[in-house]
Amino acid sequence: MSKTLFDKVWDSHVVRHVEDGPDVLLIDRHMVHEVTSPVAFLGIKNRGIGVMYPNKTFATADHNTPTINQHLPVQDPLSANQLAALEKNAKEHGISHWGLGHEKNGIVHVVGPEYGITQPGATIVCGDSHTSTHGAFGAIAFGIGTSEVEMVLATQCIMQPKPKKMRINVKGDLNFGVTPKDVALYIISRLTTSGATGYFVEYAGEVFENMTMEGRMTVCNLSIEMGARGGMIAPDEKTFEYIKGREHTPKGADWDKAMEYWKTLKTDPDATFDKEITFEASDIEPMITYGTNPGMGLGISKSIPTASEVQGGASTYAKSLNYMNFNEGDNMIGKPIDFVFIGSCTNGRIEDFRAFTNIVKGRKKADNVTAWLVPGSHKVEAAIKEEGLLDILTEAGFELREPGCSACLAMNDDKVPAGKYAVSTSNRNFEGRQGPGSRTLLASPLVAAAAAVTGKVTDPRELMK
């Protein structure tokens, strides 16, 4: 029988199908961080059981870590307590732990691929909705709740009904200045934040085939923002090239054996999806969001739609624009901004910093802008220095911080103050997401860079001529 990529990976991990219920799914790789794991560890302790396969779980600290002075004790006692709990739990159960200050430390979805933990055909979960990032490698990867973290620790399995399948095709070539982030924000704006709920997405077509692995990670990362559990892209030569030789990838004969399997991981020509959607790459321009969910995005040259032009209720729409202090019909270009954040599991990789640096090179940070440049990991931080990007950034008036989730969810001190506008390369523009009362405009690293040097929303293509 013909199968999709998703079917092939899912079906090969079903330990048991429960009658009139979910599948029991074996998990190959489990990543944990300090925020969603402590109650799960407490749970297995209370049940008097241990971790079934400690070598399949990897721990890193990222969500509430500071991004300056990481060599000093963490000031916030609650954050320090969570970090200490992760370290203690990892040690007690024999789980590898890349805590604050460790050379491999970084955002969970950045370090997983960097060290080859992420592999094609694997099932990967983490108590974090952006686990979908790892789907870029042809893995089934999705976010889970803390009860499920406990299940994986205790039994290496979770219980999930098999989602429906959707394929999203983007055909043709991308326009100048359009990045993977724009592709994702465009798709979400067309589908809305609930348009893919209940589905697992496969991204297909020239645009994704031509995309770098880091670009694919950005796209898969944002799958959850249209409601999908996850998104995946069939592995190809680019994928194999990326993972080869990394610490946790198979070596020698094991590599050859794995490659045999990985090369089968593509959707059969006559396999069918529950839903199939096609977009044209030529319709996409650099994107920016104007509202309080990631579906409220538009091409940067466009004006904010009226309530009658959008899906959903008028009162919810009015509440959102009121929070942003924007009006229907406003142009986005020229809107003054206060903060710029580049980083997160969405856009905190080296290619993102290269793109940002390309635009700010030879220019100066605008005086009215506070900029937070936060690499996704120590590895990214080192590359920024080695490639000479840091010198260019410093010359333009920017400082580089230390790795972590930072202002993406503002659990640490990197909080955008109430009422201020931040152009952010992260993934969510929810009310208060970047600090109580903060107002977020989601965009690509290019749009963020253009805003950082002009102090307002600016079309990056104007600065790339």
Next chain:
Amino acid sequence: MAYDKFEILKSTAVPLPIENVDTDQIIPARFLKATERKGFGDNLFRDWRYNNDDSPKEDFVLNNPKYSGKILVGGKNFGSGSSREHAAWAVYDYGFRCVISSFFADIFKGNCLNIGVLPVQVSAGFADKIFAAIEADPNTEIEVNLPEQKVILPSGESESFDINGYKKGNMLNGFDDIDYLTSMKEEIKAFEAKSPL
């Protein structure tokens, strides 16, 4: 963590007819720093419920004495965004045992089922009827009948809802998935031994 059994819940309800309520609103990230599961109800809808000086916002429904009960009725696409189970914990800890909406985000729905909060998805039309009934009379008692899989209004109007047999059994008996999974450990071990990764 096992939870109380859920069979038939008859209660007044709290209406929140806003769409796309994300889990950052249900519990903001800065309240996720606990290492134990307690006290999350105090911060349920924190930034909609309280001003910066911690005084209650009078126009928010949880601060309106007219509305109370064990059922929360939310707008379409309830619980989107972050996978934080803390959102479901906050709903439970505040005292809700059931959330009704015309559409739920996936992870939030699963988290609720795993901790003993029943997510009930009804049609948009029936959700509107529930909102109208509560608006007309905040003391309206809604019956959520799990054995029969029905939501029943005092007018006698009702609608069926879906839940798979396995999860229904868990909710009726107060069992959780770990009880199930730990009972099949040998089967998991044998399966894992054959897995390529």
